[in-house]
Amino acid sequence: MKVAYLLYPGFTALDVVGAFQVLAAAPGLESVFVSHEAGPVVDSTGLFPVRARQGVHDVQDADLLVVPGSDRSGAPDDLLVDWLRLVHPSTSWAMAAGTGSLYLAAAGLLAGAEAATHWSAAGNLAGYGVTYSDRRLVRAGNVLTSAGASAGIDLALALLDLSHGPAVAQTVQLILEYDPEPPYDAGSPAKAPADIDEEGRAYYADVRPPSADRQRPGAR
C-alpha cells in the first residue's frame, strides 16, 4: 500500500510527522514523499526540511494521499493541485491535516461537501464550494479532513481504522502511547477563553487577515 505525502514549501512539520509516525507504525505501508521535483522541501520554520524522493511527474498513483497544512497565506500551488486531481481516482483514501484541505478543495475533491481545516482558515473553503465544519475530523466519501496541526495524529488513526480496521488502529495508538492529556481545554476557538481566542487570532492576523465574510469558527 503506497502512501504519498504531498510536500510544498512552508508545510507544517507536525502535520507530516504526526500522520507519518502513525501510518509508519502500521504494517505494509510504503511512504513516498512527493513535491514539484525531487529534493529537499522546507517546512514553515525552515528547520525540518523533508526530502521529496520524487517529483509529481514520477508518481501517477497512490493508495493513500496525505496533504499537510501550512501557516502561510497564499493559494494552493497549481501544479500540485493538478497532480492531486490526476492521482485521486487511483486512491482509496485521501486525508488532509489543517489547511491541507484547501489543496483538496482546490482540486475539486470536496465539491459540495463539508470539510474541516485549521480554524484560522475557516473562511477560505467557501470559495471552492466547500462548507467549513468545526468538527475535528470530517469524512466526505473517501476524503478525510481535520482541524489544525495536532489533528493529523487523530486523522491518521481514523484513516487506519477505515483502511486497516480497528485492531491495527488501536495497536498503533498503543505503540505511540497516544493517550492525550493536554494541560488545558483550550484547543479550539469554541473552548478557549475569550482572551486566549483573541491572542490566537492576533497570532494569525498577518497570515490570514480577518475578512467580512469570515465566520468565527465555533460561534453558534
Add this chain to the structure above:
Amino acid sequence: MKVAYLLYPGFTALDVVGAFQVLAAAPGLESVFVSHEAGPVVDSTGLFPVRARQGVHDVQDADLLVVPGSDRSGAPDDLLVDWLRLVHPSTSWAMAAGTGSLYLAAAGLLAGAEAATHWSAAGNLAGYGVTYSDRRLVRAGNVLTSAGASAGIDLALALLDLSHGPAVAQTVQLILEYDPEPPYDAGSPAKAPADIDEEGRAYYADVRPPSADRQRPGAR
C-alpha cells in the same frame, strides 16, 4: 530563552517535532539542535533527518533542554550523557519525551525520583535508581518526563505552562488546535484491550525484550 534539542541517531521524529512545534509557537524562544557534532542526524525511520547546527562542544548552556526518545535498543550515548550533566546546572527546565528519560536518568538528573517513559521501556529506569511511573507527565523538580512519542506535545505544553504561564500555554494550544480526539481509548497499556496490548508488546519485542525484572506497566 535558548531551547536545546539533543539529537542522536534513531530519535523518534514525533518526539522532536511535537515538542518543537509547541515551543516554536511561544514568543521569544530560540531553538538550538545539538548532537555529537554539527551535521544531519537520522531519525528512527531515516526519512526525517534533522541537522544539528552545533556539536556538544559548542554548547555550554541552555535554558530549556529537550531530549527525544527512540524505539531502538541500546544504552544512552556516553558523550551526550556527559553533556547533559555539564549543561543541566545552567538550565531552568529539562524535559524528555518517551525513552528520552533514559538519557536524563543516565545523567543522574532523576536520581531517587519518579519518571515516565515509553511503556515498553518501563523496566529500564530502575538501573539508574529511578522509579517508573505510568502517569503520562511526571515532574521531579525542574525535570519533566513523559510517556511515549505523542506525549511530547502534552509535555511541551506543560513546560510552557511552567516557564511562560497559563496564558501562553493556552494560546499555543489554540494555535496548534490541540483538542485531541483519538478514535479509541487504547493509548496506554492500562487502557488497551488485552489482545491489543499483546500486539503492542510483540511490536517492541525485538527492541526491548521482556526480562524477568520487567514490570508490566499499568498492572496493579
